[in-house]
Amino acid sequence: MMSRSYTNLLDLAEGNFPVMSQPREKNRLTRVMTVPGVISEPDDDQDNSVSSDVPSSVNQDRIIIVANQLPVIAKRRPDNKGWNFSWDDYSLLLQLKDGLPEEMEILYVGSLRVDVDPNEQDEVSQHLLDKFKCVPAFLPPEIFTKFYHGFCKQHVWPLFHYMLPLSANHGGVNLKLLAMQQMLKQHPKWQGKAVLVQITNPARGTGKDLENTHDELKASCKRINEAFGQPGYEPIVFIDRPVSLGERVAYYTIAECVVVTAVRDGMNLTPYEYVACWQGVSESESSSESNGPKKSMLVVSEFIGCSPSLSGAIRVNPWNIEATAEAMNEAISMVDAEKQLRHEKHYRYVSSHDVAFWSRSFFQDMERTCKDHFRRRCWGIGLSFGFRVVALDPNFRKLSIDHMESVYLKSKNRAILLDYDGTVMPQTSHNKAPSAEVISIINTLSGDTKNTVFVVSGRGKESLDKWFSPCKKLGIAAEHGYFMRWSSDDKWEVCGQSSEFGWKEIAEPVMKLYTEATDGSSIETKESALVWHHRDADPSFGSSQAKEMLDHLESVLANEPVTVKRGQYIIEVKPQGLSKGVVAEKIFTSMAGSGRQADFVLCVGDDRSDEEMFEIISSAISSGILSSNTSVFACTVGQKPSKAKYYLDDPAEVVNMLQALAEASDPGSLTEYESDISL
Ligand SMILES: O=P(O)(O)OC[C@H]1O[C@H](O[C@H]2O[C@H](CO)[C@@H](O)[C@H](O)[C@H]2O)[C@H](O)[C@@H](O)[C@@H]1O
Numbered sequence: 001m002m003s004r005s006y007t008n009l010l011d012l013a014e015g016n017f018p019v020m021s022q023p024r025e026k027n028r029l030t031r032v033m034t035v036p037g038v039i040s041e042p043d044d045d046q047d048n049s050v051s052s053d054v055p056s057s058v059n060q061d062r063i064i065i066v067a068n069q070l071p072v073i074a075k076r077r078p079d080n081k082g083w084n085f086s087w088d089d090y091s092l093l094l095q096l097k098d099g100l101p102e103e104m105e106i107l108y109v110g111s112l113r114v115d116v117d118p119n120e121q122d123e124v125s126q127h128l129l130d131k132f133k134c135v136p137a138f139l140p141p142e143i144f145t146k147f148y149h150g151f152c153k154q155h156v157w158p159l160f161h162y163m164l165p166l167s168a169n170h171g172g173v174n175l176k177l178l179a180m181q182q183m184l185k186q187h188p189k190w191q192g193k194a195v196l197v198q199i200t201n202p203a204r205g206t207g208k209d210l211e212n213t214h215d216e217l218k219a220s221c222k223r224i225n226e227a228f229g230q231p232g233y234e235p236i237v238f239i240d241r242p243v244s245l246g247e248r249v250a251y252y253t254i255a256e257c258v259v260v261t262a263v264r265d266g267m268n269l270t271p272y273e274y275v276a277c278w279q280g281v282s283e284s285e286s287s288s289e290s291n292g293p294k295k296s297m298l299v300v301s302e303f304i305g306c307s308p309s310l311s312g313a314i315r316v317n318p319w320n321i322e323a324t325a326e327a328m329n330e331a332i333s334m335v336d337a338e339k340q341l342r343h344e345k346h347y348r349y350v351s352s353h354d355v356a357f358w359s360r361s362f363f364q365d366m367e368r369t370c371k372d373h374f375r376r377r378c379w380g381i382g383l384s385f386g387f388r389v390v391a392l393d394p395n396f397r398k399l400s401i402d403h404m405e406s407v408y409l410k411s412k413n414r415a416i417l418l419d420y421d422g423t424v425m426p427q428t429s430h431n432k433a434p435s436a437e438v439i440s441i442i443n444t445l446s447g448d449t450k451n452t453v454f455v456v457s458g459r460g461k462e463s464l465d466k467w468f469s470p471c472k473k474l475g476i477a478a479e480h481g482y483f484m485r486w487s488s489d490d491k492w493e494v495c496g497q498s499s500e501f502g503w504k505e506i507a508e509p510v511m512k513l514y515t516e517a518t519d520g521s522s523i524e525t526k527e528s529a530l531v532w533h534h535r536d537a538d539p540s541f542g543s544s545q546a547k548e549m550l551d552h553l554e555s556v557l558a559n560e561p562v563t564v565k566r567g568q569y570i571i572e573v574k575p576q577g578l579s580k581g582v583v584a585e586k587i588f589t590s591m592a593g594s595g596r597q598a599d600f601v602l603c604v605g606d607d608r609s610d611e612e613m614f615e616i617i618s619s620a621i622s623s624g625i626l627s628s629n630t631s632v633f634a635c636t637v638g639q640k641p642s643k644a645k646y647y648l649d650d651p652a653e654v655v656n657m658l659q660a661l662a663e664a665s666d667p668g669s670l671t672e673y674e675s676d677i678s679l
Helices: 009-014 090-100 118-132 141-160 174-186 208-230 246-252 270-284 321-333 334-351 355-370 401-410 438-449 461-467 504-516 537-554 580-593 608-623 651-662 672-678
Strands: 003-006 030-032 062-069 072-076 083-087 105-111 135-138 196-199 237-240 259-262 297-300 314-317 377-381 387-394 416-417 451-456 474-476 484-485 521-526 529-534 562-567 570-575 600-605 629-636 645-650
Touching: 003 334, 009 600, 062 118, 083 118, 090 105, 090 355, 118 135, 174 196, 174 208, 174 321, 196 246, 208 237, 208 355, 246 270, 259 270, 270 297, 270 334, 297 321, 297 461, 314 321, 401 600, 401 629, 401 651, 416 580, 438 651, 451 580, 461 484, 474 580, 504 521, 521 608, 537 562, 537 570, 562 608, 580 600, 580 608, 600 608, 608 629, 629 651, 645 651
Parallel strands: 062 105, 105 135, 196 237, 259 297, 297 314, 416 451, 416 600, 451 474, 600 629, 629 645
Antiparallel strands: 003 030, 072 083, 377 387, 474 484, 521 529, 529 570, 562 570
16 A cells, blocks of 8 residues: 655755645645655655755744644544544644744644545645644555554663563553552551552553463452452452543542552653542532542652652652552551642642643753754864764854953953852862962952952852952852852841742752762752762763752752752752852942942853853843943853853963963052962
8 A cells, every 4th residue: 555645854844835825736745655665755856855054944933743643633524525624632732832932833744543545645635734734644554553563662662761672561560469469468457448440551562471461460450359359349450441531530530549650651641630630620529518628649650750740749669569568558548638738739740730831841942952053163072982062152262361461451340250169170179279379369359459359159158268268358159149248358148039948858858869879979968059969979870860860859849949950060959049140140230339330341160050140241231230341251161062252271271361360450459468478
């Protein structure tokens, strides 16, 4: 069986698809004949080669969503002549658009759930494009089966979930049955009362392995029911037929608890659906006296995707049958007030993280990633395993110390903002205290009355205070600005916004979990923040643990007033609203407010947190806190993508550059310490 499908996605991306108002002939889509095992050439005369030029329509707001199935329902007309199409309101693809900008044009590419005769395919394609902005791929049934049940289910899914191509879910269910058996044994009070309704979707694949697992499940159910059943009572109800949404909702709304013990999953929506049902049912019955409390209890495997996001859930390692049995007992024994509190947590997450949220978040990530894509130049840097390709702005260049020094000399009100670790202090240095040379330079710079000099660091105030005690005029912003002090004579100001630290009780256990599993890692507790360090761990394991922990923390802290950031070998959780950018803004504002608007800004840092300082500079110019005539030297340490325009290679170059400025500074205002050093 042959099929004619539109193939050229790049054409679509460029906007080379028919416009509805064009005459019919021009609207014709380019197609290929699809025959199993044969890759055919397009049947059109036109040249389909892909141009390497930047697409002319690249700035148009169009998004192409490619999926297995289009979000449309196709039904044969009653007279059997052609098709009727309607939107599939339950399709996630359709809901995705709620998170995208309204003016965004959305084009769907995917297959239909029905087999369309090749003679009808042109007409159907045209209709779907005109009316639904859908581009169908007509896959002959045998190709579709190989693609979906073979390639997707047997190769891609197991590959992405580190599984052998067996049925994981039937992986995930026997453990649950064993846990139920254990609970009934350990807590006989539940015998005759507790029922586990196991809804198992019929396996999408076939084969001996699946049959064996299925038989094993049935045998477990039989064994448990025989051991604990009574007349009129069976502890396990095993449903292995397709269950409609309505029936599933009915089960959810009477369930005291939902247990998900999968050892791997993709996007398991069961816990979310259950939580939404409890909220919905209670709300719809709110006028009735019989309305019960909104409560949802979850026992979920720590290995599944939704586990970190539902902070009210009891998490278990499903391989630990005893612990899962205990968790199930705890869940159903819990008092209603506690169940309600947990439900509130679950619902807050579920209601704020809907499909629109995820599509918006994904779209924003994509926008951020692609912004300036065509302006940037790519460089290969590093060697061997350290080799990577980075995209840099063409204007990114090495800071010319001579040029900066000449501007420095001409300026009258200078703001100098210096990060500490990785900027004036090499990251690899064991002794973290600044050298006498650095102290001397910073003392000279801050002693010049034309200068406002700040060390802006993530470090705690005690160390910074001690290390820089000789620099009386130096300003210090510690813990990313949670503490700020304008000179050693001034008191520490505490950033007013952040006095709520209940989140530490959520973040710390997660960090401890990763610390136990990652040799060489440790937790640093600061007054306003928690930091997980992995510099001394195995480099690649530490870094992959850090990535996983970042996701984990972001999920469990989604409702807390904090941000989770990555730094040099660290993951840091700190209050929202605290950033080095805010510190920079405060300094510029204060200078402008006292009639000394900065005409020279030097801002140096190496890390992600320093990017926030660089970023604020342009908005400070547009808001007038800095002038458009201000000479700005935003400089990152190391050649890497940055918001800074300049770079220096390492802390040694930074110190040389600062030394040059110190030498060009007003010597009249040397402090006692500086005079001693000079002598
Ligand atoms: O803002 P900075 O001055 O760059 O400080 C950021 C973090 O500095 C400290 O961590 C760094 O130094 C550690 C060694 O002392 C090193 O192991 C780690 O990799 C560096 O990131 C500090 O411990 C953190 O709290 C600061 O946020």
